[in-house]
Amino acid sequence: MLLRMLNRAEEGIISLLLVAMTLLVFVEVVMRFVFDSGFLWAQELTLHLSAWFVLFGVSYGLKVGAHIGVDAFIKKLPEIGQRVFSVIAVLLSLAYCGLFIYGSWIYLAKMKKIQIELEDLPIQTWIAHSILVIGLVFLSIRLLQLLWHIIKGDVTGFSHKTEAEESMHLAEELASESERLDEEKK
Amino acid sequence: MTTATLFILLFFCMLIGMPISIALGFSSIVTILLFSHDSLASIALKLFESLSEHYTLLAIPFFILSSSFLSTGGVAKRLIRFAIDCVGHIKGGLAMASVMACMLFAAVSGSSPATVAAIGTIVIAGMVRSGYPESFAAGVITNAGTLGILIPPSIVMLVYSAATEVSAAKMFMAGFIPGIMMGLMLMAAIYVVARIKHLPSQPWPGFREIMSSGFSASGGLMLIVIVLGSIYGGIASPTEAAAVSAVYAFLVSVFGYRDMGPLKGKPWRHSGEGAVAMVSRNLWQSLLTFPRALVDKEIQHTVLDAAKVSIMLLFIIANAMLFAHVLTTERIPHVIADTIVHWGLEPWMFLIVMNLLLLAAGNFMEPSAILLIMAPILFPIATKLGIDPIHLGIIMVVNMEIGMLTPPVGLNLFVTAGITGNSIGWVIKAVLPWLLLLLLFLILITYIPQISLFLPEYLDKLQGYK
Numbered sequence: 001m002l003l004r005m006l007n008r009a010e011e012g013i014i015s016l017l018l019v020a021m022t023l024l025v026f027v028e029v030v031m032r033f034v035f036d037s038g039f040l041w042a043q044e045l046t047l048h049l050s051a052w053f054v055l056f057g058v059s060y061g062l063k064v065g066a067h068i069g070v071d072a073f074i075k076k077l078p079e080i081g082q083r084v085f086s087v088i089a090v091l092l093s094l095a096y097c098g099l100f101i102y103g104s105w106i107y108l109a110k111m112k113k114i115q116i117e118l119e120d121l122p123i124q125t126w127i128a129h130s131i132l133v134i135g136l137v138f139l140s141i142r143l144l145q146l147l148w149h150i151i152k153g154d155v156t157g158f159s160h161k162t163e164a165e166e167s168m169h170l171a172e173e174l175a176s177e178s179e180r181l182d183e184e185k186k
Numbered sequence: 187m188t189t190a191t192l193f194i195l196l197f198f199c200m201l202i203g204m205p206i207s208i209a210l211g212f213s214s215i216v217t218i219l220l221f222s223h224d225s226l227a228s229i230a231l232k233l234f235e236s237l238s239e240h241y242t243l244l245a246i247p248f249f250i251l252s253s254s255f256l257s258t259g260g261v262a263k264r265l266i267r268f269a270i271d272c273v274g275h276i277k278g279g280l281a282m283a284s285v286m287a288c289m290l291f292a293a294v295s296g297s298s299p300a301t302v303a304a305i306g307t308i309v310i311a312g313m314v315r316s317g318y319p320e321s322f323a324a325g326v327i328t329n330a331g332t333l334g335i336l337i338p339p340s341i342v343m344l345v346y347s348a349a350t351e352v353s354a355a356k357m358f359m360a361g362f363i364p365g366i367m368m369g370l371m372l373m374a375a376i377y378v379v380a381r382i383k384h385l386p387s388q389p390w391p392g393f394r395e396i397m398s399s400g401f402s403a404s405g406g407l408m409l410i411v412i413v414l415g416s417i418y419g420g421i422a423s424p425t426e427a428a429a430v431s432a433v434y435a436f437l438v439s440v441f442g443y444r445d446m447g448p449l450k451g452k453p454w455r456h457s458g459e460g461a462v463a464m465v466s467r468n469l470w471q472s473l474l475t476f477p478r479a480l481v482d483k484e485i486q487h488t489v490l491d492a493a494k495v496s497i498m499l500l501f502i503i504a505n506a507m508l509f510a511h512v513l514t515t516e517r518i519p520h521v522i523a524d525t526i527v528h529w530g531l532e533p534w535m536f537l538i539v540m541n542l543l544l545l546a547a548g549n550f551m552e553p554s555a556i557l558l559i560m561a562p563i564l565f566p567i568a569t570k571l572g573i574d575p576i577h578l579g580i581i582m583v584v585n586m587e588i589g590m591l592t593p594p595v596g597l598n599l600f601v602t603a604g605i606t607g608n609s610i611g612w613v614i615k616a617v618l619p620w621l622l623l624l625l626l627f628l629i630l631i632t633y634i635p636q637i638s639l640f641l642p643e644y645l646d647k648l649q650g651y652k
Contacts, residue, residue: 011486011490014490014493014497015486015489015490015493017493018247018251018489018492018493018496019489021244021247021248022247022248022251022429022432022433023433025244025248025425025426025429026429026430026432026433028426029422029426029429029430043241046241046244047237047238047239047240047241047244048238050237050238050243050244050247050500051234051237051238053247053493053496053497053500054237054496054497054500054501054504055234055237057493057494057497058497058501060494060497061494061497061498061501062205064494066494066495066497066498067205067206067207067208067498067501068205068206068498068502068552068555069200069203069204069205069206069209070200070201070203070206070550070551071203072550072594072595073201073202073203074201074202074203082203085202085203086202086203088202089199089202089203089204092199092204092208092212093204093205093208093212095212096208096211096212096215099215099219099226100211100215100226100229100230100233102226103225103226103227103228103229103230104227104230104234106225106226106227106230107227107228107230107231110227129231129234131234132230132233132234157203158203158204158205160203160205162299162552162595162597162600163297163298163299163300163552163597164299164597164598164600164601164604165600166299166300166491166495167297167299167300167302167303167304167601168303168601168604168605170257170258170259170262170300170303170304170307171303171304171306171307171601171604171605173259174259174262174304174307174308175307175605177259178308178311
């Protein structure tokens, strides 16, 4: 129950960030054309929302298999080989997260010490940039989960959904619709 | 040594199935740690800045959002009806209309596989019913679907401008003529085949029907007019045009077409309803829809889908910028460029080599990933040889189109195999004659830069820049 609520919250936050970015730019355009004015802070806010959107969403992307990758080679191996290479891939990805979390931590600590605000918005830089650590910690947690599943043998590696698979739902929707129409004719 | 480390790490990570984004970031950060003096803190900041300092990048999520609202079966059907009314009466007209529908849907959706899935499902069956060979129908659609990344607005072009800092607006201008030209080439080839094989034509529908189907398709078509009009006219940046088009797409699909959301299935006019009753009913229904749209399952799902794709692409781009940073600071492309100039390689020879390289890469990776890895390497070399950056971009995009038709990663092949229920081998055979046409087109684009450069230069002149 709690887990499902957390999932919904995660999806909600991601969608909300995307919609907020879109509307901000849209309102800015309308302001410029209709009222010939604008907000000084809008651009900085939009760009920071976009950084939060991406870094917060990366771990979600891993969960739903949104990240693209090359699996032409690894799919040719026997299952045990796939799992061994996938474990290496996950460990290297964790190293990536580790390096970035460490680097971000040093950077954020410095920013907190010198107390700089963003250019246009009255927000502390270290707070605005804190998503670097948050997002990558989430990514590490999801990578550890994946590692556990690979070792247990539930999955053989990263799941990469291609655009082609994503597009097939359109085809299915149309095909089922035309079948329904055919039946109605009979 | 630096170069070797970077590329060996990158290829190893990609081969073992790491997500391309992490593979790019990991190989870059390790190379930086080993061979340069940048601190980890500054690299972390760079990753953040690549997302928070590039306003043009925002066009990518906005266009993806707008296309996910309009990439629906309903829009596909309206565009197909309009296309058949326009060119269906010519010999082989159904096939030509499919190409036209692909071009229009491609412009609205910006995605090649989605175009094949949406248009192909309807028209391939339709063409077979009216007496076309199935392999002919499948070949045409699989090919025409690739136009999705060439006809602006195109997400792949935005990725190219992100990788090279070439103006996205210029790329959108440059893709227009090649896109139309490729469509016309396909149609001309279809006409010739239709004459030889005596393929059927449709009856002439009459102007009333064309007007009516044109009106019904205009909701989707207006999007192209708004986006291209405002960018070509220089009144809005691609980012702003994309945000407007996302809001427009939401309004059209929820309130106009009613393909999704609370109004789905509710007609504009019930039979026998008076004009006043209709207007007032639609008015209060639409007003009620705004709050209900916020909690609508289907709309939430559409937004989340767009978010997933955007996050994936932007995260690759952020990491690719680190990769490009390593390339530039280590002056890797410059060294290659100097070597090439030293060998006395002419620009036309370089273009052949580049095309072969990109075609090979297209067999294994998706277009945006290839562009982000290859563009930062090829771009400085091409500039040194005097090749126009915009022309280079169009050549790369056309190469990516071909990559969607070649196994093992040809996305369009998989979609066509899925919708026709045939094997990949069968689809490849069906596509082959049309693929040759696309290769001919690639040669034309590569060696006649004016095809790509005419429109951007002309528009520049109109606005008095030159």
